[in-house]
Amino acid sequence: MFRYSENLKISKSEYPKFTDLAMDESKPTSPVIGKYQKCHGDTPQKNTAPSAQTNIAVRYWNQYQKEIAEDHYFYERSCIRQTFFPGSEAAFLKILRQELGKDICDNPHQHTCTGIGYHSDVVPFDTTMTIAARLFSLMTENGYRNYVPSCVTSFGIFTEVMAKWEEHPELKEKVRHYLWDACKREFEVPDNIVHPSDIIYKFRFDLKPRMRYQLVNRFTGRPLRVVEHIGCHYAKIFPHHGVGKAEFPYVLAGIIEAWGGEVIDYPERRHCCGFGFRQYLVQENRGYSIANTQKKFASMEPYEPDFILTNCPGCSMFLDKWQYTIAEMQGKTYDREGFGIPVLTYEELTGLLLGYDPWTLGLQLHQVQSEHLMDKIGIPYNPDEKYKGISGKILPKPEKPHCLKV
Numbered sequence: 001m002f003r004y005s006e007n008l009k010i011s012k013s014e015y016p017k018f019t020d021l022a023m024d025e026s027k028p029t030s031p032v033i034g035k036y037q038k039c040h041g042d043t044p045q046k047n048t049a050p051s052a053q054t055n056i057a058v059r060y061w062n063q064y065q066k067e068i069a070e071d072h073y074f075y076e077r078s079c080i081r082q083t084f085f086p087g088s089e090a091a092f093l094k095i096l097r098q099e100l101g102k103d104i105c106d107n108p109h110q111h112t113c114t115g116i117g118y119h120s121d122v123v124p125f126d127t128t129m130t131i132a133a134r135l136f137s138l139m140t141e142n143g144y145r146n147y148v149p150s151c152v153t154s155f156g157i158f159t160e161v162m163a164k165w166e167e168h169p170e171l172k173e174k175v176r177h178y179l180w181d182a183c184k185r186e187f188e189v190p191d192n193i194v195h196p197s198d199i200i201y202k203f204r205f206d207l208k209p210r211m212r213y214q215l216v217n218r219f220t221g222r223p224l225r226v227v228e229h230i231g232c233h234y235a236k237i238f239p240h241h242g243v244g245k246a247e248f249p250y251v252l253a254g255i256i257e258a259w260g261g262e263v264i265d266y267p268e269r270r271h272c273c274g275f276g277f278r279q280y281l282v283q284e285n286r287g288y289s290i291a292n293t294q295k296k297f298a299s300m301e302p303y304e305p306d307f308i309l310t311n312c313p314g315c316s317m318f319l320d321k322w323q324y325t326i327a328e329m330q331g332k333t334y335d336r337e338g339f340g341i342p343v344l345t346y347e348e349l350t351g352l353l354l355g356y357d358p359w360t361l362g363l364q365l366h367q368v369q370s371e372h373l374m375d376k377i378g379i380p381y382n383p384d385e386k387y388k389g390i391s392g393k394i395l396p397k398p399e400k401p402h403c404l405k406v
Contacts, residue, residue: 078151087362156233215261231312268299
């Protein structure tokens with residue numbers, strides 16, 4: 001069902017580029033290789049043939065890769081992403097179709113994966129499996145076999161369902177009966193299921209020549225310093241389903257470095273964003289949620305990140321909106337200027353660097369605004385169109401926060 005693809009192995013023609021990246025221990029482009037070379041004293045020179053030890057390290061790193069389908073994707077939208085960052089999914093579809101020339105199906109009859117309800121013990125697992133089967137039936141009916149859920153929680157749920165069916169085939173057959181009795185539908189299990197951030201990662205070097213901007217501070221000429229945050233349900237539940245697994249999650253770091261940025265390694269890098277369904281959704285537990293997020297911000301603050309990049313809709317929402325809450329409660333921001341640290345989805349970042357309009361991407365819907373980040377990169381924007389609606393009318397501006405600058 002999930003295999004580490006043989007064709008993902010690094011060819012000899014790629015060794016110079018690959019070993020150049022591996023030499024720089026500050027870059028986790030090949031963290032396994034860097035770790036191996038440090039232990040064995042094997043440091044390749046640029047543009048030279050790799051040593052036997054580097055060959056071993058390369059083979060070792062290949063074990064941390066995953067199979068990502070080349071084309072023909074069935075896309076499942078995210079409840080949270082559509083609500084809080086609606087421009088992200090539209091941008092992803094545009095990037096795949098117009099920039100990469102890929103075939104992707106966006107079916108209007110899809111629905112929730114039951115993620116929050118399932119993980120909060122509100123929705124039973126049999127129901128969740130049947131809901132997953134109904135979504136897979138849409139994929140099947142439209143002639144696709146590669147499934148791409150926009151939400152990291154959906155990705156985690158579907159990997160769990162598919163693993164359960166593989167271990168207990170009788171459950172899959174029981175769900176087939178449930179689905180048929182409920183709506184007279186049939187389904188096939190996807191051949192390949194990946195998160196959209198996996199696809200952007202896979203084609204990061206294909207997208208780079210098309211980009212108008214890089215992750216470089218135009219005033220200093222230095223790479224932008226970026227905090228990458230991986231959603232817990234991407235690789236922590238089923239570690240081998242993420243690029244780099246749980247040990248070296250690299251899906252966002254690879255994107256950042258390919259486009260000129262520098263990834264910040266800080267103590268709470270793998271700490272939860274603070275969402276935690278049973279923390280936030282149960283009102284009495286929300287103090288745990290915001291305290292969790294505050295701990296993460298305090299850990300990254302000394303490293304002065306230019307922005308945060310996420311691949312989970314819930315993480316994007318909480319890392320963005322909890323900054324407003326903390327600022328209102330304590331008068332505290334985690335950057336020098338008082339704007340807060342912008343939080344971007346991988347779709348928003350890709351679109352920005354490709355030259356897409358920031359307001360069409362929906363950056364004005366974030367609590368922490370991004371103009372000062374766009375100024376650093378050199379991305380132009382029209383402030384007069386920031387709150388222009390689809391009809392062309394200027395919408396009412398939101399009330400300004402007391403502490404965060406906008």
